[in-house]
Amino acid sequence: FVNLSTAKIVREVSLLPPKSTLFLPKNLGFSLNVNTVAFSDSGDLLFVGDSKGYIHTFTYDMRTSNCTFVGKILASASGRPVTSIEFKAWFTSQDHSHPSLLVNCCDSTVKIFKVSEQPTSVNQMKLSSQFPIIAKDEPIRSHFCANRDGSCIVTGSEDSIVYIYDIQTVKAPINQLQGHSGIVYDVSWNYDESILASCDSSLVRNSS
Helix, strand or coil: CEECCCCEECCCCCCCCCCCCECCCHHHCCCCCEEEEEECCCCCEEEEEECCCEEEEEEEECCCCEEEEEEEEECCCCCCCEEEEEEEEEECCCCCEEEEEEEEECCCEEEEEEECCCCCCCCCEEEEEEEECCCCCCCCCEEECHHHCCCEEEECECCCCEEEEECCCCCCCCEEECCCCCCEEEEEECCCCCCEEEEECCCCEEEC
16 A cells, blocks of 8 residues: 555555456356456446456345346457456436446457446446557556546556546547556546556556
């Protein structure tokens, strides 16, 4: 853990190395490697990204820990791995909910899917937006900007650049943050988005 106000290490923890694989319980019936998972805000939906470019949707009972398979969609047309999933539901001025998934794939894209409020086997989610980055082989991650009603995303990239996109207005990045000397794997805001931290393959931590 790094204190973003001082840039000093507070605590060190062991993490899964890049390209490692997570395995879900066998009762979910997976034969593919699981790369990333995310829950909905309410905890009743579980989304799983696999090594062949699919996102699997499950309903989840928090009382019994039982998962029920709903369906799956192909997030990467080329069958490249899904490396990151993040769920966010924001509300418009008319209090309409917009649950969405932010998805990274090893096909050099970041995608946003609109999630059905009541997913079925034939209607789980649909592609809403897609943004270009460089991501062909590495497990790149991205995040919504939490305090901007989901209107912006920030993502790492294999070209050593951090990209920030406004998903409501333009398709070109609104900012490109440079300074890394290696692949940018992950990014994260502090609580009020005044500081953005990013990490790369050269073990350099940048804050801006």
